[in-house]
Amino acid sequence: MLSKVITIAQQKGGTGKTTLAVHLALAFIKYHNLKIAIIDTDPQGSLGQWFMIRSEKKLSNGHLTFKTASLWGAQYESKTLKKDHDIVIIDTPPKIESDARPSIEAADLVLIPMAASHVDFWATGAIVDIAKKANKKILIQINRANQRSKLISKTKDFIKSLDILSTKTIIGHRQIYAASMGEGKTAVEKQKKSVAIEEIKQLSEQILSEVK
Ligand SMILES: Nc1ncnc2c1ncn2[C@@H]1O[C@H](COP(=O)(O)OP(=O)(O)O)[C@@H](O)[C@H]1O
Numbered sequence: 588m589l590s591k592v593i594t595i596a597q598q599k600g601g602t603g604k605t606t607l608a609v610h611l612a613l614a615f616i617k618y619h620n621l622k623i624a625i626i627d628t629d630p631q632g633s634l635g636q637w638f639m640i641r642s643e644k645k646l647s648n649g650h651l652t653f654k655t656a657s658l659w660g661a662q663y664e665s666k667t668l669k670k671d672h673d674i675v676i677i678d679t680p681p682k683i684e685s686d687a688r689p690s691i692e693a694a695d696l697v698l699i700p701m702a703a704s705h706v707d708f709w710a711t712g713a714i715v716d717i718a719k720k721a722n723k724k725i726l727i728q729i730n731r732a733n734q735r736s737k738l739i740s741k742t743k744d745f746i747k748s749l750d751i752l753s754t755k756t757i758i759g760h761r762q763i764y765a766a767s768m769g770e771g772k773t774a775v776e777k778q779k780k781s782v783a784i785e786e787i788k789q790l791s792e793q794i795l796s797e798v799k
């Protein structure tokens with residue numbers, strides 16, 4: 588067992604925390620044959636909806652465990668789940684500034700998704716500070732990108748200015764990420780070969796090498 592914890596956090600809603608959580612989980616299972624647990628700490632429960640559709644469709648996978656917890660409970664829950672899972676992914680709600688500590692504390696890696704936009708620059712500082720103070724390994728994930736946008740290089744400059752790293756993979760804005768989840772799936776279960784698959788596969792490889 589690798590027994591590592593990845594916390595996906597970002598103050599701003601809609602940056603792709605939940606999308607990344609499930610896509611990484613299924614990529615770790617499919618391409619690396621790992622045992623994964625996802626902990627949903629968002630009271631909105633969109634991850635729970637997704638998992639319920641999976642269960643109803645009997646898509647559940649012996650390598651995937653799903654749990655819900657409060658932001659506080661996630662620290663304890665992840666400690667328990669670590670014992671028999673390779674990776675525990677903690678998905679968090681937005682606006683967690685004051686309650687973020689336990690979920691960040693539990694992490695071996697904090698993954699922070701953001702779009703290539705100034706609005707996201709402004710939102711990202713707070714969670715980076717919290718993760719830095721906790722002495723955690725941090726990676727920014729540029730998500731929903733339009734590869735041709737001039738804002739991508741601006742975003743990379745911004746990330747450099749925070750003195751942290753971003754992942755090598757930029758995740759594009761692609762329908763399949765959203766559409767697959769509506770069916771209780773992920774892109775890696777819907778497609779064999781696509782740009783989305785390449786993105787997620789490459790990302791799962793880098794993240795794995797970072798936590799190993
Ligand atoms: N790379 C992407 N391409 C297209 N749509 C995306 C992508 N990432 C996220 N989305 C969509 O954006 C919305 C917000 O994503 P979500 O993962 O729920 O964000 P968060 O959990 O950070 O609030 C959802 O409708 C999701 O399907």
Ligand SMILES: [Mg+2]
Nearest residue numbers: 604605629633
């Ligand atoms: Mg979410």
